[in-house]
Amino acid sequence: MPAHQHAPRTSPARATTRAARPHPQPSADDASARQYSSADDPRVMLDRQVGALFEPIPPYPTRTEREGEFYSLGDGEMFLNVGPHHPATHGVLRLVLKLSGEQIVDVDPVLGYLHRGVEKICENSDYYHVIDQVDPLEYVSSLFQEWAAVLSFEKLMDVQVPRRAEYIRVLSGELLRIASHTLFMGFLALDLGGLTPILYSFIERDEIVEMLAALTGARMLFNYFRVGGVNGDLNHEFMSRLGDWMTRAAKQTEAQAGLLNENEIFVRRMRGVGVLDRATALRYGVTGGNLRASGVPFDLRRAHPYSVYPELDFNIPTRDEGDSLARYLIRVDEVRESIKIVDQCLHNMPDGPVMARLPRLIRPRPGRAWGACEGPRGMLGVYTISDGSDGPFRFRIHDPSFLNLETVPALLPGNLLADTMAVVSSLDPVMGGIDK
Amino acid sequence: MSAATPAGGRIRSAMGLMRSFPAQFWSRLSLQERLALIFVPAAIVAGVVTVLAVVLLGPPFLDFLGANLPLVRFAVAATAILLLTVPTAFVLIYLELKVIARMNLRIGPNRVGPWGIAMSVIHGFKVLSKEDFAPTGADITVFTLAPVVTYMASVMTLLVIPFAPGLIGQDLNIGLLYFFSMGGLTVVGLLMAGWSSFNKYSLLGGLRSAAQIISYEIPLTLSVVGVIILAGTMSMNRIVLAQSGSLLDWFVFKQPLAALIFFIAATAEANRTPFDMTEADSEIVAGFATEYSGMRFGFFFFAEYVNVFIVSALVATVFFGGWTAPFQWPWAYNLNWFNPWSFGFFGWLAIVLTVGYFGTIFFAVFARLFGGREWGLWASMGLGFLFLLVVVAGLVVLAGFIAFDWVAGLVWFMAKTYAFVITFVWMRATLPRVRVDQLMGFAWKWLLPASLLNLFVTATAVVLLNR
Incomplete structure (x- = not known):
């Protein structure tokens, strides 16, 4: 053989692979060999892959009777996971729907995807840091969460808050309530397939949030309320922005409400859907606009007055229908009332300090206190136990969205898949507060 | 060993060079050289093959085409329509982005190209460059075929739409019937996509689309029957001709109820808001298209927008006079005296240079005046040139509008569509x-009885008036 010629190539690598993977020899008595040979059938392979890919539902043996009932499928029923990543679940809510066709038979809300252990973090902080920590809970209206914590601390400390500070709290709180409700209207429309209202909502909310940024220094997580007052007095930029906005607020609200109220498709999709009757609402502990839409005129601002609300003139709108449309209309009415309150605050704003005289380090006497305020979604409460140190010994947050969302399994069955979004959205949950 | 001897070493090194020749040669080339080395031989081979094919097969092929002119016509029409769909979809996507943005008090796309006009092209590239992905458990064959079926169903309906006098793919005598039967094929594609994706959202979307499109096809078809009775034909061209004359001859004035029903049902047929059940993003994520990505999704996307165009074209054709002008052109003017060949090459060159030079300066002055100092000299010259091009293009279209029937027809048709x-x-x-x-209740309880009523009234009136 000439030197420049190659020997015929016998790919040694391939030869060894072949030797290592001999063709299976099926034998009648060997069960594993039989299984292996059946995998040659592509359909069987598909089934195996799918079986390996998807865990059985639920992935554990059922633990309660309710679980067993929920996870047993009837004829023609199927499960549908809505969330945690779904365009219309307002965060990371997961609803396991049991569907028959498009009709909902049963619902199982699954929570906890956003749990951070805020209460425990608060127990490890001092009283000033708690205000900072509770901000991201109800991130749409964080002032109210601060307000509840501050109310409870002030009860512990027995502080007299200056009247100007109280008025500023009411003023900023009601502004934020308007922003929150406006956003609610937009997202409700978005969940029903309307593209435009959400952008109008954000314009409105942006104006409010910008003016609050002028007041507090932040757009969303304000960290503005303090034990015994607020952090900083009203300033020129805030007042000029507010005055500018107030000239057109009422008109803008009516215009935005008109976008939806007078839309036949919207009204037809909302009316009579997800009816929450009075007794059920009370039994579930629903608060806020959702309760008032079911005909119970319960509003903490009137029922357990705090701050300067007794001095202000406003109505508590209620409705008797209890359906999604009523829940929406209640919010529209509340925006109108809030504009009235803001107007009164501006007219009655007293002079004086915005902070009570307090020591730098807060150390309340041992004791316990419950502070609650009426947030846009209902009663936001904070229960604090003090052991005399500079931080809360126990810090418990009561979030209205959690209780409101609990009614979903009672409201949804019997409705269609499309109503899930209408009902959940009309309850206005904020997942940051629910999962804490 | 022989490696120590000079001769053996030389042989060994020569062998090594030869063995490693291709790899080293290639790795030392620059990118341009590599591209040249690939494309130049390819181009040479392609050119030779083409020339050979033309020389050898050209004459018999031309003879064959000459003997089968309808076939040529069909091939040309099909190609033109296939080519038409992509720019149409691009224009529609951009239009939708921009118009909805303005309605939402936004600006919309404004980064890619002037006023963001290249946005849809970028969308197209994005879709093209994405991974072609099929989920585990999907029925790959059906999964792959579904977008093709949907897209082809939309494209094939374009074949019978008269764009202008003489500009029609195929003037079938059952044009409308063909249109509805082809449009109905869309649902097959959507069902295939919904079923094969191995996803419950897709399945729900596919079933919704089946229920919806089948339900709405009935009022859609029934509402046109009145028009067919009045026109006495199903050929799209003759339906258009039956409406020629003035604005009052349009069928929308003779069949207002039918036009309304048709428009509503067509909205549902094209899966558009408020009837976009099949891809209700807040409910079933993206419906039948949930598991699709890349160009497969792109075909669905194209089909959707082409469908919007087709449905609008059909409304314009059947009820709003198609390519006919809404009124008689008040002054008759012909451009026969104008012979573009009389100028000669240098004549045209002189015209183009003169008009280009002075026109650019003319418009640049305006750009300079209104743009202020922000516009530099060259920027305003460029803008002036752009303005000039737009104006010249407008003038050319206007001349065509006056001189040629089909340009006028196309302009009217596009305006209406x-x-x-x-x-x-x-x-x-x-x-x-x-x-x-x-949705279903509206179709069966309201649209269907209304379209039947319309049909009944029309038929009775025609019988009574013809008696």
Whole structure:
């Protein structure tokens, strides 16, 4: 053989692979060999892959009777996971729907995807840091969460808050309530397939949030309320922005409400859907606009007055229908009332300090206190136990969205898949507060 | 060993060079050289093959085509229509982005190209460059075929739409019937996609589309029957001709109820808001298209927008006079005296240079005046040139509009069609989505009886008047 010629190539690598993977020899008595040979059938392979890919539902043996009932499928029923990543679940809510066709038979809300252990973090902080920590809970209206914590601390400390500070709290709180409700209207429309209202909502909310940024220094997580007052007095930029906005607020609200109220498709999709009757609402502990839409005129601002609300003139709108449309209309009415309150605050704003005289380090006497305020979604409460140190010994947050969302399994069955979004959205949950 | 000897070493090194010749040679080339080395031989081979094919096969092929002119016509029409769909979809996507943005008090795309006009092209590239992905458990064959079926069903309906006098793919005598049967094929593609994706959202979307499109096809078809009775034909061209004359001859004035029903049902047929059940994003994520990505999704996307165009074109054709002008052109003017060949090459060159030079300066002055100091000299010259091009293009279209029937027809047809396209976009920006049961109830309880009533009244009137 000439030197420049190659020997015929016998790919040694391939030869060894072949030797290592001999063709299976099926034998009648060997069960594993039989299984292996059946995998040659592509359909069987598909089934195996799918079986390996998807865990059985639920992935554990059922633990309660309710679980067993929920996870047993009837004829023609199927499960549908809505969330945690779904365009219309307002965060990371997961609803396991049991569907028959498009009709909902049963619902199982699954929570906890956003749990951070805020209460425990608060127990490890001092009283000033708690205000900072509770901000991201109800991130749409964080002032109210601060307000509840501050109310409870002030009860512990027995502080007299200056009247100007109280008025500023009411003023900023009601502004934020308007922003929150406006956003609610937009997202409700978005969940029903309307593209435009959400952008109008954000314009409105942006104006409010910008003016609050002028007041507090932040757009969303304000960290503005303090034990015994607020952090900083009203300033020129805030007042000029507010005055500018107030000239057109009422008109803008009516215009935005008109976008939806007078839309036949919207009204037809909302009316009579997800009816929450009075007794059920009370039994579930629903608060806020959702309760008032079911005909119970319960509003903490009137029922357990705090701050300067007794001095202000406003109505508590209620409705008797209890359906999604009523829940929406209640919010529209509340925006109108809030504009009235803001107007009164501006007219009655007293002079004086915005902070009570307090020591730098807060150390309340041992004791316990419950502070609650009426947030846009209902009663936001904070229960604090003090052991005399500079931080809360126990810090418990009561979030209205959690209780409101609990009614979903009672409201949804019997409705269609499309109503899930209408009902959940009309309850206005904020997942940051629910999962804490 | 022989490696130590000079001769053996030389042989060894020569062998090594030869063995490693291709790899080293290639790795030392620059990118341009590599590209040249690939494309130049390829181009040479392709050129030789083409020339050979033309020389050898050309004459018999031309003879064959000459003997089968209908076939040529069909091939040309099909190619033209296939080529038409992509720019149409691009224009519609951009239009929708921009119009909805303005209605939402936004600006819309404004980064890619002037006023963001290249946005849809970038969308197209994005879709093309994405991974072609099929989920585990999907029925790959059906999964792959579904977008093709949907897209082809939309494209094939374009074949019978008369764009202008003489500009029609094929003037079938059963044009409308062909249109509805081809349009009905869309649902097959959507069902295939929904079933094969191995996803419950897709399945729900596919079933919704089946229920919806089948339900709405009945009032859609029934509402046109009145027009067919009045026109006495199903050929699209003759339906258009039956409406020629003035604005009052349009069928929308003779069949107002039918036009309304047709428009509503067509909205549902094109899966547009408020009837976009099949891809209700807040309910079933993306419906039948949930598991699709890349160009497979792109075909669905194209098909959707082509469908919007087709449906608008059909509304314009059947009820709004198609390519006929809404009024008699008040002055008759012919451009026969104008012979473009009389100028000669240098004549044209002189005209183009003169008009280009002075026109650019003329418009640049305006750009300079209104743009202020922000516009530098060259920027305003460029803008002036752009303005000039637009004006010249407008003048050319105007001349064509006056001189040629088909240009005028095309302009009118496009104007009417895009009016309806914008109506669809407007509806999408305005209305929320209806619920499935409301959707079906509306079709069967309201549209169907109304279209039957319309048919009854029309037929009775025709019988009574003809007696």
